[in-house]
Amino acid sequence: MTPPLSPRELYNKRTVIYEIGMGALRYFSTIEQFIQATxxxxxxxxxxxxxLGCGAGTYVPWLQKKFPKAHITGFDYAKEMLALYHSRYPATPLxxxxxxxxxxFQTFPDHKPTMIAPHSFDLVISICSLSEYGNFDDVFAWINNILKPGGKFFAIGIRNNWFGKMSGLYWNFRxxxxxxxxxKAETHFSEVKTLPIAWKLFPMNVxxxxxLCSK
Structure with missing residues (x-):
C-alpha cells in the first residue's frame, strides 16, 4: 500500500487546483470579507x-487593501506554492x-538558512494552517516572541465537526x-478573543x- 502523502507533499501536488477548488466553495471570498470587517x-x-501558511499569495491583495502601507512577509512549507507566490509578487520577502x-527556516527562492528575530512583526496571521498543523505550545511561544510589544496574532481555524473531519481526510490533518x-493560546498571550462569524458568510461560519490574540 502506498503511504499517504504528507501535508507538504499534498500542497505541492495540488498547488494549481487549490485556488480553483477553494474559490468555487466561497472559501476565499468569505475570508476576504471577514478580514476587511475585522x-x-x-x-x-x-x-x-x-x-504563516501563505500558500501562493492568495491573501496578499486582501492584506494590501486592509493595510495599504503594510510590509508583508510570506511563509510556507510547500515550494510549489511559494514559487507561484514569488512569480506573482517578486518583491515580497518569502x-x-x-x-x-x-x-x-530558509529564505526563498535562494534557500539560505535564516531566522526571525524577536520583536519583528506587528501582526502574524495564519489562515487554516497553524490551527491544523501547528504544535500549539511551541508555535504560540515562538509567535509571541517574534511579535512586537502590543502585536497581534490572528488565526482562522477549521472546526472539529463533520465538515472539518472531511477536510482533514483530504488535506491530512485532524x-x-x-x-x-x-x-492553549491563553497560556501565551495577554488577551485572546473569539471573533463571531456572521451567517451571511456561510459556509465560513459553519x-x-x-x-485574535494580543501579546
Whole structure:
C-alpha cells in the first residue's frame, strides 16, 4: 500500500487546483470579507505582517487593501506554492520551512538558512494552517516572541465537526476544537478573543472559527 502523502507533499501536488477548488466553495471570498470587517487595532499604519501558511499569495491583495502601507512577509512549507507566490509578487520577502521547527527556516527562492528575530512583526496571521498543523505550545511561544510589544496574532481555524473531519481526510490533518486552540493560546498571550462569524458568510461560519490574540 502506498503511504499517504504528507501535508507538504499534498500542497505541492495540488498547488494549481487549490485556488480553483477553494474559490468555487466561497472559501476565499468569505475570508476576504471577514478580514476587511475585522478591527485589528494595530499601533502603526505601516505594520510588518507575517503570513504563516501563505500558500501562493492568495491573501496578499486582501492584506494590501486592509493595510495599504503594510510590509508583508510570506511563509510556507510547500515550494510549489511559494514559487507561484514569488512569480506573482517578486518583491515580497518569502520564507520556506516548518514553523514547528525554527531550525528549518530558509529564505526563498535562494534557500539560505535564516531566522526571525524577536520583536519583528506587528501582526502574524495564519489562515487554516497553524490551527491544523501547528504544535500549539511551541508555535504560540515562538509567535509571541517574534511579535512586537502590543502585536497581534490572528488565526482562522477549521472546526472539529463533520465538515472539518472531511477536510482533514483530504488535506491530512485532524481538526482540533476551537476551545482547545483558545485554551492553549491563553497560556501565551495577554488577551485572546473569539471573533463571531456572521451567517451571511456561510459556509465560513459553519466550517471555521476566528481568534485574535494580543501579546
Amino acid at each position: 478591527e485589528f487595532s494595530l499601533s502603526t499604519p505601516q505594520p510588518a505582517i507575517l503570513d 520564507l520556506y520551512g516548518n514553523y514547528n521547527d525554527p531550525s528549518s 481538526p482540533r476544537s476551537q476551545a482547545h486552540f483558545v485554551n 466550517l471555521k472559527y476566528a481568534i
